[in-house]
Amino acid sequence: MPILPRKEVEEIALLARLHLEPDEIEKMRVELGAILDHFTALAAVDTDVAPMTHAVPLELRLRPDVPEPSLPAEEAVRAAPAKEGQFFVVPAILPGDS
């Protein structure tokens, strides 16, 4: 069974914004390898057909561009781990900022 290179697992974890501990990375190399191996069945299939999007034909609907009542800002930010008034608080955007 194929084992994924450590570097590749680390790259995907970065793309996924997911911190993995060293033991998780080792486990993931094996498990992802096994799962991806299962996907090789797909490549062998002749798929000369448009990709499916919906089971029932559906036309794109647009709502009228009219404001509707929505959650008050205070309620929308209530569940945030860090907030100030109506705003979400985030740490420095750039590395090394404070």
Added chain:
Amino acid sequence: MTEWLTATETARRIAAGELTAVKAVDAYLARIAKHDGELGAYLAVDAEGARAQAASIDAARAASAPLGPLAGVPIALKDVLVTRGLATTAASQILGGWIPPYDGTAVQKLRNAGAVILGKLNCDEFAMGSSTENSAYKKTKNPWDGSRVPGGSSGGSSSAVAAALCSASLGTDTGGSIRQPAAFCGCVGIKPTYGRVSRWGVVAFASSLDQVGPLARSVADAALLLEVICGFDPHDSTSLDEPVPDFRKALTGDIAGLRVGIPAEYFAGAIDDEVRSAVQRAAAILQEKGAELVDISLPHTELALPAYYVVAPAEASSNLARYDGIRFGKAAEGARDLLDLYQRSRGQGFGPEVKRRIMVGTYALRSGYYDAYYKKAQQIRALIKRDFDKAWQHVDVVLTPTTPTAAFRFGSKSSPVDMYLADVFTLSCNLAGLPGISVPCGFTTDGLPIGAQLLGKPLDEATLLRTAHVIESAVGLADRRPKGLA
């Protein structure tokens, strides 16, 4: 004992004044207090809120105000359905303590119909799993055998319904997560046509596959709940603007001339003998009642599993990007900067299966890989759907086993791929967007329930319910109850 009544009968008694909503709720709360410590179906019980809702139903009846079709019926919800003022965790640490500021559409519809919400039910984290073992909070047992899983991901829903810890429940089904646990616990579970029930206010897993549906102790109850939760919703862009039939009227018992497809692919290979014979007996019942059995082939069936395990993780990796430790849920302490906060909050908040699926999905969607994986899988979906379109020229419904085996033991699936195989018969239905139902059709010699699955044409839930009702009436298992819980 009012707890074993069907939802239909509970609603009738309350409307007729033979039972009060408060009494019905108190009976379930007492039963939850007695049995749920052992069973582990509930993540949260809203005793106070449920009593208040019940009291308002009783007051409405006393004032001769019009009552909804579920007035006073105690219902519980899988914890991926967003509930105003009631913690919603999706069985994940990352949403621990989140109190939503709104109700999802399906929940609103239940409330408008008079249903009383008892609480929230355990499931696999973010509905990813087939045994409910992936919950970050607790283990849920199968009421028929405490050493076995209740199925998943809606395992709390199936366990609570089978043990009469609620009158009926809602679950969600992305690859079989209503039908498989329904089969494992001896309940009726229906996944509607994609788009029938609004996904607004449902914690998203894989948006092109997710659907909400009921789990119940009878086909009539499933029809009643389904009728309430279906319907167009402008908040969900994939919601279908189609009339909702009176599903209860579909249960006529008349299936004369119905053409039932028996797909060879679902009866071959790794399937338990007792499961196969129970479903074959269900087929024989349908034939006796006037249906015609037609042998069919769905040749792309074996590709459903690999296609599903590309599409579902790909969409999950995108949907779960919203859990960033900023707007809701848990944030990691002491992050250096924004990227570090994202990575640590997600690393601490998600469990192993969710991480695996995010990784698989990110792998499949990254630049340069899209055509080989996601697009290819969507093309396979089109082929699977085409198989069914061809079948509908000859048959009205398709009959299969819901699962290859009855409920398995805790910890018995040694690898992720092993666990994925538990869903092998339920995935095509989601990939093709079709409606599907699981109905109890027998028991193994060990006393475990077996489910028969019926798949139908898009929007033809009525025929599924009618056919399932015929099986239910003929097998006569409705009064069988789990030992120690009767």
